[in-house]
Amino acid sequence: MRATLRWAHSDLRTHRGEALFLVLATAGIVVSLLLATALFGYATNPWQRVFAESRGAHVWIHTSESAKVGRLTGLDGVDSVAGPYSTAAATLASRGTRAAVELRATPDRPTVGRPLITSGRWLNARTPDGVVVESSLARALLAEPGDTLTLPGTGRTVTVLGVADAAEPRYHAGERAGLVWALPSAVPHPTGRVIGLRLTDPADTDYVVQRAVTVLGAGAVGEVSTWQQARAEAQGDYRLLGQVLGLFGLGALIAAGLAVHGAIATRIRGHLRDISVLKAIGFTPGQVVRVFLSQHLAYALLGAVAAAALTETLGSRFPGGLGDAVGVWQGLPGYTAALFAVPVGAVLFIGATTGLAAWRAGRVPPVPGVRPVGARGERVPGGVRAVPGTRAVSLPGGQLSALSRRALGTRLSPALVLGWHTVVSRRLRSVTTVARLALPLLLIVVAMSAWTTIDRFHSSPERIGLPAALTVHANDGLSERGTRALLDRDPQVAAAYPGLEVAALVPGQTATIALRGLGTRQDPYPYALAEGRPARGDDEAVAGQGLLDLLDVRIGDWVRLTVGDQPQILHIVGRSIEPENAGRVVSTSLDTLRQNDPRLTPTLYQVRLRPGADPRAVAARLTAAGHGRLDVHAVANPADGLSPLRGVVAGLIAVLALIGLIELLTAIGGTVREGERDLLALKAIGLSPRQITAITVTATGCTALAAALVGTALGTPLAHWLINAQGRSSGIGSGIAQAPSPALLVLLGAAAVLGATGLAALPAARAARRRLADTLSAVA
Structure with missing residues (x-):
């Protein structure tokens, strides 16, 4: 044992730098793998926890006010329902920030789809104008319990009583309205209804949605959202970060294992005589193998322990969402097991590659072989010829x-x-x-x-599919001509494309997707196309990858969508890069949608700015020019x-x-x-x-x-x-x-x-x- 330790100590003194780099590399690899595990846990578990504790509904269906939603309670596969609740679209403003919201009339606290209060309290009759705001909307409005929010153009105000988490799709500015719970008296003029269905078997979601649409009628259904969509949206970018970290962590682990294998193999070739001496003085092949194996396992173990300690003590202090993810992960049930398993797995992998290389050291014979020499009489550079009868010397690499x-x-x-x-x-x-x-x-x-x-x-x-910097919605009866005049008056607005976005039922009526009409044939919207060609003719459209996968269609196919009771039959001529709505978007011109349904009118404008323009400054200027009649949002960049x-x-x-x-x-x-x-x-x-x-x-x-x-x-x-x-x-x-x-x-x-x-x-x-x-x- 003493001789083994002396050999290991001597080797460490000779290769200090290499040992230090091995420890640091192992620590970096294990940290990246631990962070990947944290991000995966953070991406999945918070939403799953909210869904379980709130007894979340697997399907939410928005309908017209006259729809007979009570029929859905007897559908096969429906265990219980939330609602139905009357709803109304509105706009809330706070501290100069405006957000489109859905006011949901909730007389009693639900048992299915129950909001989980994170701060404040639930609704009560003593505060009739009180509301509970969903947490993502509260963050966007910088709202806290006790704050007063205004409804622009109505003269009304509401008081925030609480902030709650919900297992429903979250608020996204310009894309999805936020969720606000209120007493029925605070929703005086409802425009629709919503009902949540909790299923006995979540795998039957598509079937239940199809049956529900058939019972209610396609014309009565406005939008359908499922638990899969809400979960995927909640996971968001954290799952992507986890995948990136995991991929690079595994790749780096393989690279480190190969590097260790090469280092040992090279060291064995350089110490053949030393290894032979060790065997000559009594070292067995197993002892020689253990010398190399224990030495490099010690380096790997030191790096892995340092990485685990760093993640445990400083992980929650990492900047941005990374620190939040680690903090949440540390409170999850599987945290301790993962903190132990990931470093152990990395050390075992490095140990396996080390053992394979060290096995060659055990096969070195006690008497070193004679190194081959150059050919006798071979001419070498400079005209020198090896003298016959003398020991020849070899050049680098041989002949x-x-x-x-x-x-x-x-x-x-x-x-x-x-x-x-x-x-x-x-x-x-x-x-x-x-x-x-x-x-x-x-x-x-x-x-x-x-x-x-x-x-x-x-x-x-x-x-990458975001040519517009701002999305503008007109309020309070502002005409299309008046809105266009306000936009054209701003010197930093390069173009404004009128359009609308509606929820459309896909064939089979199992889900809703976004049907978007932007621009006109004279002034087409500049979609970013990855395949195919732009939609120029009648009934032509482009689609995102998510929609092509959902409907299992390709470029050149025709699709039939339903908006209310009006069908839209479109020819897919291209694939656009769609960063919104998970790519489940069909886009065409406003003229095409109007041709199929003359009742449709523009509800928004996508505004493209001149180079160098500040979107925030332009948004503030347009909001001021509209005197509160314009909702202007910056387009979110993924x-x-x-x-x-x-x-x-x-x-x-x-x-x-x-x-x-x-x-x-x-x-x-x-x-x-x-x-x-x-x-x-x-x-x-x-x-x-x-x-x-x-x-x-x-x-x-x-x-x-x-x-x-x-x-x-x-x-x-x-x-x-x-x-x-x-x-x-x-x-x-x-x-x-x-x-x-x-x-x-x-x-x-x-x-x-x-x-x-x-x-x-x-x-x-x-x-x-x-x-x-x-x-x-x-x-x-």
Whole structure:
């Protein structure tokens, strides 16, 4: 045991930097995996908790006021109902912020779909104008219990009694109205009704919706929302962040395992004589294997424990939503098990790769083999010929190839030629080194692509389906002409596209999707198309990926949608990039919708601003110009929720760079040790220490260059595939991936090559200046 500890201590002193990098890389990998687990838990469990505690309804159906919703209580598969409740559309304003809301007349606190009060209290008759506001709407309005909210244009005010969570779709400015519970007296003029259905089997959701629409009649149904939609919306960007972290964490773990495997294999090749001595003095093969295995398991364990401790103590203090996610995750039932299982899994994986490499050390014979020498009488650079009858010496990589000999006959430096020959001649070893080094570089390219794609969402929103910066709704009887005049009067408004968005029933009447009519044939809306062509003719439309998947249709198909009791038959001619409503959107021109249903009139304007205009300033100016008759909202950019991903990507790049550094140090150490054996031959043919150093530096640089080319060539298409696959699964659709600029990729490759050559220069120079007596002992 003492000899084993002394050997491990000596090896640690020799490879301090490599040990430190292994500990840091393992810590970074385990932290990323723990954060991925936290984000997955945060994305799923909060909504699931609210749904369970509130006995949430699986289906919410909005109907007309005259619909006979009482018939739904006897449907097969319906366990219980919430409501029906009368509803009215309204606008609430607070602290200069306005929001479209649905006032829901709720005489008693529900038993199904019961709002969970997070602050304040529930409704009571002593405060007839009191309301309870859904939490996401409360955050948008900056409203708290006790605040007074106004209803612009009515002269009415309401008092916030409480804020509550609900397992229903959340408020999104300009896209979905917020939810407000009020007493029936506070909803004097209801315009519709809503009923919630809690099912005996959630898997029957589509069937129950279809039956409900059949019973009520398609003309009576305005909108249908299901628990699957609410859950997917609640998970939102956190699930995406978890997927990104998990993907890169697993990739980095594999890269770290390969790096450890390569480091041990290289160290074994450089210490064959030492291992033979250990066996000669009584070490068994199992003891030799345990030396390497225990040493690297200790590094991995130290990094994993540090990562778990960091996540436990500082995880909830991470900036932004990442810290909130970790804080919630720490209170979930499976937190302790995950905090233990993830580090243990990482250590076991590294231990498996370590054991595979250490097994080779156990097979080293007690008597080291004789190193093969060069052919007798072989001509070497400089015209020197090995003397017959004497011990021959070998050149780096063995016998020179014909190409290398021709290169030496030119004006090329012998050091460059021999460095390239060293890499090419050791094909298997060089290929494995390039592969191990290319993997972290490949993942860095993927991470850079994710960063570039997010920047594209911010810098060029029109290319990802967001050409308009503002959404404007007219209130209080403001005419279409008056609204258009107000918009055209602003100098920073480039274009205003009239339109409307209605809920439409899909074929089979199992769900509702968004049917959007924007622009006219004379002034078409600039949709961002990924496939197909724009909708120019009658009955032509473009659709998001989410709708194509929902209806199982393709470009060129016809779809029949139902708005109230009016059918809309549209020809899908293109696929648009749709970041809203999970891509479940069909878009056409306003003229086409009016042609099919003349009763439809514009209800909104999508406003495109001039370059450099501030959306907030323009929104404030339009609101003031409209004297409270315009609701102006900035169009939400999905990249806003991905802002934590920038810091995550930066951290992952740092971890991957550490892993690449470990692999570089391994490659450099192996090349230097191999070069020490050839030092006599190189000095014998007249090469100076500087030229001998250049051989090692060139070999390392060529390896790094090959790895950079492979990593870039494979990482760019892989990044496109991964990002577009995520876009398809989220409903936005493919076509959103953006590769880093060629200059950035060249900079990455240059940094890898320059870093490799810089790291190799010092150890190579030291080896080249060794005394001849030391060199003779190394090759003896």
